[in-house]
Amino acid sequence: MEGFVKVLRKMFRHPVSIAGIILVLLFLSIAIFAPLLAPPAYPWNPYMMPQSGLSAVPQPPSPQHIFGTTQGQYDIYYGVIWGTRTALEVGVVVIGLALVIGILIGTLAAYFGGWVDELLMRITDIFLAFPFFVGVIVVITIIGPGITNVMWALVIFYWMTYARLIRGSILEVKENQYVMAAVALGTPGGRIITRHLLPNSIYPVIIQASMDMATIPLTAAALSFLGLGAPVGYADWGQLASFARNWIITPSGGNPFQYWYTIFFPSVTIVLYALGWNLLGDTLRDILDPRMLI
Template sequence: MTTPAASPQPHSLEMQSEIVTSPWKDAWRSFTKNKVAIVGLCIVIFFILMAIFAPWLMPYDYNKTSLTERLQAPSSQHWLGTDDFGRDILSRIIYGARISLWVGFICVSGSIVVGCTLGVLAGYYGKWVDIIISRLFDILLAFPSILLAIAIVAILGPDLTNALIAIAVINVPNFGRLIRSKVLSVKEEEYITSAKSIGMSDARILFRHILPNSMTPVIVQGTLAVATAIIEVAALSFLGLGAQSPDVDWGKMLADSKQYLVQAPWTMIFPGLAIMLTVLGFNLMGDGLRDALDPNMKN
């Protein structure tokens, strides 16, 4: 009588339960371990949710005036006080988050699209294409950013849309030069050489292989750039070149209240705190993303 053949030994439990991780999962795990970055993420989420649900969170109409309640100090009725027209400051800060965040995200998105397109072309094709695009970046970077933004808005006219265009333009060279340097190294990789050898088109190589592998520093820079864009838009609005009545953003609130700094300091303190906290949140989150996505920052 023959004995049955022994069944093959199963793999160990550790091998069966082995989890295949991806760079993005590793980055997220590293990001969540950074407590400071999580604080920044929570601040950003708080202001984003505040902007989304602004109509339901505002205790009053943000443009409702009441001269009998002008320049009232913070109280149980108006938690953050009122401005010189009796408008509730808390309601205006909540609604102003919509414009400030929206402008910040749109500016950076436009800068990324234009800057990355030009940077990829300059890095991939080189020669005269690189020379022309790089000199364009150098010209834009030769001007102080806020002065260039003021000049653009002065030409186009004081308006929130024109301020958005100006902020997007001054940030284009930052993203363009960043991704150009990344493309210069990525295009020398063996898989790019292989793709060229089998006759793959330049467009397919650029958008299927080079661009996705060059976006890590852009993501980090984009997060930090949103904070910068919010400050720049607030600065333009403070100078009267951004949001115009009846629109409201935090920079315009500061401009409208500057003459009441001594008489009613809360009219400037609370919009200033909103700008500071939002910028702080994006900066903390951006630093955390840099630490998580940059291999050189890992132990």
């Protein structure tokens, strides 16, 4: 507990960290209070964006639609607010499952070594041999599009990073005298792992996970942009960007900024979300990594 308090104190001494914390807390608040900020039009499925018509031509910001509407008359403000929930849900679920799988495999490989390490690391290498984005697209093509399937596909091709990180950290910590003393005293393996190895090896994984809270939702948004993620009308930043691509430059070759609002609000939201998590991750690296000067 004392160590956690020290980390918090150091974080609030860094202006960059404070900016990251503010942005992350802002998006967390938006996700939590989404039903108040944008009351659901369809209570049985609040993630579906309300439509004010069927016209393909976007409408500019107005009192009824403060961010305007995108192609198909979907409300951009509603999509941005509930899209925050979608992004956080994807990030938490994918990173949470990938952490569990990666930490389990990496810890077993590092602790037991020998043929166990060789087997688990070769399995990891097989998954690493697939290009990440291509592999995810192939899995989604097989099991079908949708947010849930996107999350499963991302988990399948993302746990390897955590497995390698935790394995490398544990191999380093294993050489410390207190671990060797615990082994010599006959301490059970499970106790050595939970009391000595994991607590002293987990920091690189925490740093990477904080960075991935920005990367994973953006990857899911990219898949939605390509039509492989959320269904049409689902509150998702990638789909909002997809609706806007035909209106960045008008078909008639007119003013390219006429429909600026269709891409401006989703893109600014995506940039600020990624910036917040990256700033927070950079600060955690500076504080938790013993090789960095604090």
